[in-house]
Structures are given as C-alpha cells and as structure tokens.
Amino acid sequence: xKIVLATRNQGKxxxxxxxxxxxxxxxxxxxPDAPEVPETELTFEGNALLKARAIAAHTGLPAVSDDSGLxxxxxxxxxxxxxxxxxxxxxxxxxxxxxxxxxxxxLLLDQLADVAAADRGAHFVCAAALVRPDGGEQxxxxxxxxxxxIEAPRGDGGFGYDPIFVPDGxxxxxxxxxxxxKDAISHRGKAFRALAVSLARPTEAGVSRT
Amino acid sequence: xKIVLATRNQGKxxxxxxxxxxxxxxxxxxxPDAPEVPETELTFEGNALLKARAIAAHTGLPAVSDDSGLxxxxxxxxxxxxxxxxxxxxxxxxxxxxxxxxxxxxLLLDQLADVAAADRGAHFVCAAALVRPDGGEQxxxxxxxxxxxIEAPRGDGGFGYDPIFVPDGxxxxxxxxxxxxKDAISHRGKAFRALAVSLARPTEAGVSRT
Numbered sequence: 380x381k382i383v384l385a386t387r388n389q390g391k392x393x394x395x396x397x398x399x400x401x402x403x404x405x406x407x408x409x410x411p412d413a414p415e416v417p418e419t420e421l422t423f424e425g426n427a428l429l430k431a432r433a434i435a436a437h438t439g440l441p442a443v444s445d446d447s448g449l450x451x452x453x454x455x456x457x458x459x460x461x462x463x464x465x466x467x468x469x470x471x472x473x474x475x476x477x478x479x480x481x482x483x484x485x486l487l488l489d490q491l492a493d494v495a496a497a498d499r500g501a502h503f504v505c506a507a508a509l510v511r512p513d514g515g516e517q518x519x520x521x522x523x524x525x526x527x528x529i530e531a532p533r534g535d536g537g538f539g540y541d542p543i544f545v546p547d548g549x550x551x552x553x554x555x556x557x558x559x560x561k562d563a564i565s566h567r568g569k570a571f572r573a574l575a576v577s578l579a580r581p582t583e584a585g586v587s588r589t
Numbered sequence: 590x591k592i593v594l595a596t597r598n599q600g601k602x603x604x605x606x607x608x609x610x611x612x613x614x615x616x617x618x619x620x621p622d623a624p625e626v627p628e629t630e631l632t633f634e635g636n637a638l639l640k641a642r643a644i645a646a647h648t649g650l651p652a653v654s655d656d657s658g659l660x661x662x663x664x665x666x667x668x669x670x671x672x673x674x675x676x677x678x679x680x681x682x683x684x685x686x687x688x689x690x691x692x693x694x695x696l697l698l699d700q701l702a703d704v705a706a707a708d709r710g711a712h713f714v715c716a717a718a719l720v721r722p723d724g725g726e727q728x729x730x731x732x733x734x735x736x737x738x739i740e741a742p743r744g745d746g747g748f749g750y751d752p753i754f755v756p757d758g759x760x761x762x763x764x765x766x767x768x769x770x771k772d773a774i775s776h777r778g779k780a781f782r783a784l785a786v787s788l789a790r791p792t793e794a795g796v797s798r799t
Contacts, residue, residue: 419703421663453631455665467699469679469692482679486696489677493629 381405382509382578385416385434385444394562395443398571402578405440413437423448423460423506424519431510432517439512443574447505447567449540451487451528453494458487459504462539480539484532488543491528499528501544505566507574518577522569526553537561591615592719592788595626595644595654604772605653608781612788615650623647633658633670633716634729641720642727649722653784657715657777659750661697661738663704668697669714672749690749694742698753701738709738711754715776717784728787732779736763747771 381403384395392406407413416433418426423446430444448462458465462483468474470482491499503524510517525547532542534554541553546564553561562568591613594605602616617623626643628636633656640654658672668675672693678684680692701709713734720727735757742752744764751763756774763771772778 417703419705421704421708454667454671455669457664457667459665461664461700464702465700466679467696467702469676469684469696474679474684486677486679490671490675492674492677493627494631495629498631 380441380578382441382443383407383410383434383438385413385430385442391445394567395571397562398568399575399578404443407434410434410438418446418460421460423504424508424521426460427506427508428510428517428519431508435510435512441509441511441515441578443507443509445505445507445567445570447503449487449544450502450504451491452500453491453498458483484540484543487528487540488530488532496527501526501528503540503544503566505570507567507570509574509577516577518574520570520573520577522566522571522573524553524564524566524569590651590788592651592653593617593620593644593648595623595640595652601655604777605781607772608778609785609788614653617644620644620648628656628670631670633714634718634731636670637716637718638720638727638729641718645720645722651719651721651725651788653717653719655715655717655777655780657713659697659754660712660714661701662710663701663708664697668693694750694753697738697750698740698742706737711736711738713750713754713776715780717777717780719784719787726787728784730780730783730787732776732781732783734763734774734776734779 383405384392385407386392387407392404396404414433414437416430420426420429426446427444431442434444435442446460448459450456450459466482466486470476470479476482505522506519508519526545528543529545534542534552536556537554544553546553593615594602595617596602597617602614606614624643624647626640630636630639636656637654641652644654645652656670658669660666660669676692676696680686680689686692715732716729718729736755738753739755744752744762746766747764754763756763
C-alpha cells in the first residue's frame, strides 16, 4: 500500500514512516507538480482536510496531511492555526528576526508578560487528515498535548514553541525531551497513531472525527 | 463635584470633560505620587476596576478609568486586553518599528492576511469604571462598536487600530471620521455617556454592570 504525505518536510515524512511501519509513505517531492495549498481555513481540521483533498485529487493516491499549532488559554486559544506565522512581517530578516520560529516565540512571551503563572495554560493540537481519492473515505483525527507556557525558553530539541512549553506531568520543556519521549506524548504522535488505525481499517465514505 | 480620571492622556481627559460637562475632571498629573497600576487582568472590566480602585484609594476622590481594545473574530476576540502591546518587542525602535500603534496594526494585518472578507468581523470594547472612595459605589459599564477589519490602512484621524476598522453602516474607517462623528458611535463615547448617567444618579455600593 502507498500513501502520500502532503509535505516536503523530511522530518515529518520520517516520523510518519516510523509510526505507520509497513506502509510506503511518499512525500510531495515525488510529485513536483503538486499544487501549493494555502491554509485559508480557520480550524486545524479544515486546513488538514483542504490539503489532503487537494493532494489526493492530484496524485490519485490516499493522502495524509496535518495542521498543528499552539492554543494559549490567555489568548483565547490563539495563535492556533496562525502559530507558524504569528509574528507576521516581524518574523522576517527585514526586521532583524533571527528566524521565524524564534520571532513567533518571542512575540508570544511578550504578549504573556503580565499573565500570572496560574493563567499560563496552553495546549498543542494536531489535526491529521486521511483522504482517499475519487470521493472515498475522509477521516480527521485530533491529538492534543496539555501543558503551560514558561517565562523563558529552555532546550535545543524540537522546533516552534517547544522551548517555552512544559507538558503536564513534566518539568522539562518539549525542547528538552528526547524525540522518542516527545513522540510518546505529543499531539502529533497521538494524531498519527490514531490515523494509523484508520489506515489499517478503512471505514465508509464521509468525514468522521475521532 | 470633583472626580479624577486615571490617566495622564490629555486627549482622554478633554473627551471626558466634554461628555461630563459641569463635573470637574482632574487627570493624574494632579497627583504626582499616584501609583502605576499594571493591567494584569484578563478582562477589560477587571483592568478598568483595578485602576479606578487604586486611584480612588490614593486620592480619596471618585475615580474613573477605562480599558479599551479591539476584539477580532478570526483571532477569537484577541488582541483584546493586549491591544496596546500586541506587537511586543517588535513595536519598539530596537526592531525598526515606526511607532507602537503602527507596529500593532501591521502585525494584525499580517495575521489576517489569509482571512476572507466574510470572516473579518471585529468590535471595539471600552469598559469604563467609576469607583467612589472608602468602599462606596463601584460601577462598570461597557460600550461596543461593531465593524470589520479592512486590508490596508486609510485615514489620519483617531489612533491605534482606527485606520483599519470600518464601523458597521460606514464606508469610511474610524480614522476617516471626524472626532464628533467617532464620539457619537464609538465604544468609548457609549461607555462614558453611560457612566455620566451613573455619576449623576449614584447607586448603592457594589459592582453593577450596565
């Protein structure tokens, strides 16, 4: 069985291969003409489905995609679907930003500067979608990792907001966990493991949410 | 009758004098030792009360304060209480920001870049608090102005997010209205007019919300 993961990010492709062992996972680099799909939806689910539908239609193969982000309680759940572009133009070299991830994280820390420890709850969400071509099955699953935002970054692992997020039950940030430790509890790990169940056991057509 | 408005902003003081005509409105510049009150609450009401309570306790006079901000639907109601500091460090000269208001507005436009016209609804909120000293009356009123966020700034009037906000029923931005036109429909105009009623007709102690 072959599926295509709607990303050019080699790290994501390897991660899905590990979780789905036995299934042949292709990345978008195998389909140079695949369309760019802008993330115009206001929900993780909407964006994940948007990308998976477009790639299933283009490739004729079952397509998997994900949309992930950080939801901060004191920001009413934002940055959410905007997590990767939260700092807008200020995350570009024009404004002296070291890199996009760092600018996003620094902006978030500034926005939470006056927020007390008790109100710094947050969670990561990953929506993972599987769409089979030709109007076949569509599944979206959601994984979640709860925790809190600390006041200064710690750790070199992971990416994005990992250095300022401490998962519930941990004293280390996500960026201080090993890759295996993070996979075991992370929103992406949970979502992709749930999707692996759907891949092994196809359901009827229609959007189902796990 | 004398009241103190918990601000050093001369524009706000003049505005309240116009609305309250006949009441002697002092600004914080008359009380050089007045404490700085950080806006640590997660609601407009909470911040307005926090400031008014501190200033009433310090001055022994009835104190009025306000907390205002822009709530954007596609950002789950943010920037909200963080409106004035939304761009964090990126609104400072260190990062080449022209000024704080401009940086906040540019960041918001970037965050909404992929949001369709139908989803660009927003509203301004002003919570205005009146606190009488010595455990007397406490009132909070809220004014609201509904509208939508456009794609590029227009107009030189007003301040803050006015150049990208078009009130319902208008084709002009808040920054293209005259001061009198804006006062008549604005969140601040509505809140302060409601508070003027409370000032003229004292109620019993306790927090009441209009």
